[in-house]
Amino acid sequence: MxxxxxxxxxxxxxxxxxxxxxxxxxxxxxxxxxxxxxxxxxxxxxxxxxxxxxxxxxxxxxxxxxxxxxxxxxxxxxxxxxxxxxxxxxxxxxxxxxxxxxxxxxxxxxxxxxxxxxxxxxxxxxxxxxxxxxxxxxxxxxxxxxxxxxxxxxxxxxxxxxxxxxxxxxxxxxxxxxxxxxxxxxxxxxxxxxxxxxxxxxxxxxxxxxxxxxxxxxxxxxxxxxxxxxxxxxxxxxxxxxxAGDRIDFDTEPVLWQGVRVIAGEPRVRYLHTESDEVLDVWREFLGPRADVLTREDAVDAGWFGPVSPLAADRIGDVVVAMKDTAVLLRGQAEPMWSGMTGFHGSRxxxxxxxxxxxxxxxxx
Structure with a gap:
């Protein structure tokens, strides 16, 4: 329901x-x-x-x-x-x-x-x-x-x-x-x-x-x-x-930038549009148990978005990052508004x- x-x-x-x-x-x-x-x-x-x-x-x-x-x-x-x-x-x-x-x-x-x-x-x-x-x-x-x-x-x-x-x-x-x-x-x-x-x-x-x-x-x-x-x-x-508990700042972690053409979403869920197949493994290793990091295809197959139309598919991004527990993925320079906040939502x-x-x-x- x-x-x-x-x-x-x-x-x-x-x-x-x-x-x-x-x-x-x-x-x-x-x-x-x-x-x-x-x-x-x-x-x-x-x-x-x-x-x-x-x-x-x-x-x-x-x-x-x-x-x-x-x-x-x-x-x-x-x-x-x-x-x-x-x-x-x-x-x-x-x-x-x-x-x-x-x-x-x-x-x-x-x-x-x-x-x-x-x-x-x-x-x-x-x-x-x-x-x-x-x-x-x-x-x-x-x-x-x-x-x-x-x-x-x-x-x-x-x-x-x-x-x-x-x-x-x-x-x-x-x-x-x-x-x-x-x-x-x-x-x-x-x-x-x-x-x-x-x-x-x-x-x-x-x-x-x-x-x-x-x-x-x-x-x-x-x-x-x-x-x-x-x-x-x-x-x-x-x-x-x-x-929010564990706060990770994308803008101060250069390893996360590599191969990422566009990052969208918000601190509890991120969409990565990528230029490299290595992004998935890099993000999984860096975030570990703090996030579920899936390809778009796997997230869709898992039913995260319900039925997915061509309209929505390209908007989701190549990699989907859903933060777990109370971790947040901030952007201190590009999105300073979020850095001063306490409560968050968006994930699963x-x-x-x-x-x-x-x-x-x-x-x-």
Whole structure:
């Protein structure tokens, strides 16, 4: 069971043709899906006392898919596909001669270089979204997310088909979600980013993170309390998070540069586009038990990405590096932002991959 099945399962209850309720979710004609960035299943279970509303719902675990990265998971929410099909294969990845930062839709390492014209979002991710399918079936579809996401490359790529409402904080996120299900046969996707941001800065489970979790729990409870009778609130996440332990800096390890033409991804998962077959062995020897280092073909055969289309295959890179335990592969010079962070995600550990699927049914009048 994966994140890609969440929206199709909910749309089945809204009588959208072709939608299959593989997750067995209760049908409802008014649905809010709240995605809390960074709310891992294991984190919620470990800190349940700080989230009594969410922890009081029947616990259910699904997988985020690989890589366990925000843009990838949001694309799976929006398309009903895993990364090997929708092609948003990580935080950064190569598309032709460019390395795209999929969150900012800019050139990796240069947030001011907007790539929405050079790499048209609807071309980079060409599959119809589940929101488009729902809207075509007569469902009132809306999304509520930070104001800055309006018209962004990622929004265009994976959330098109929904009416967008920008939110500046908890209050209008909650009211926007409720407003999105005022009419019969309506679906609202609501996204909250701040738990992930706090986790990156201070670490998951830190005092700052725990207080933010309490705010998130209150947000979900307040949305549920304002939703109309007979509606459904579903809460999920895009990934979990680990606190970094062993820090390796690619930029200070010349042996790792040899034969590497392009390095993409993020600190917990890296894609290497190579000029030499020796790269695989060099990286395996250097990283040892700190990472799984596979060829693209072996990672695909192992099912890491789900079914893989030609669209996604070249973006994955010749070598895939998935960090284990709490190791991170930083780039101190090229990506200084990451070096100051505490919490990370992207790889294949249970702490990163396991996400909650929580369901609250609002009683009928």
């Amino acid at each position: 994966t994140i890609a099945e969440v929206v199709p399962s909910l749309l089945a209850g809204l009588d959208v043709p072709g939608a299959d309720n593989t997750l067995g979710l209760p049908p409802a004609r008014r649905v809010v899906l709240l995605l809390v960035d960074g709310l891992g299943h294991e984190l919620l279970r470990a800190h349940a006392a700080h989230a009594p509303f969410l922890a009081g719902l029947a616990p259910r675990r699904i997988d985020a898919g690989f890589p366990s990265s925000t843009a990838t998971s949001l694309a799976s929410i929006g398309t009903g596909l895993l990364s090997g099909e929708h092609g948003i294969v990580g935080y950064t990845f190569a598309v032709g001669d460019e390395v795209l930062n999929s969150l900012t839709w800019s050139r990796a390492g240069d947030h001011h270089h907007d790539l929405r014209k050079a790499l048209v979002p609807e071309v980079v991710q060409p599959h119809p979204t589940v929101f488009e399918r729902a809207a075509a079936a007569g469902v009132a579809v809306s999304s509520v997310a930070p104001i800055a996401h309006r018209g962004s490359g990622l929004t265009r790529a994976v959330l098109r088909g929904s009416w967008f409402r920008g939110a500046a904080g908890f209050g209008d996120l909650a009211l926007g979600a409720v407003a999105g299900v005022e009419q019969d046969r309506s679906f609202c996707y609501a996204y909250h980013p701040d738990l992930d941001a706090i986790g990156h800065l201070y670490g998951p489970g830190s005092p700052e993170w725990l207080l933010q979790l309490e705010f998130v729990d209150s947000l979900a409870s307040r949305i549920a309390g304002r939703m109309p009778a007979g509606s459904l609130l579903v809460v999920t996440a895009d990934h979990g998070m680990v606190t 550990t249970n702490d990163e991959m396991a996400i909650p699927l929580l369901v609250h049914s609002v009683a009928s009048a």
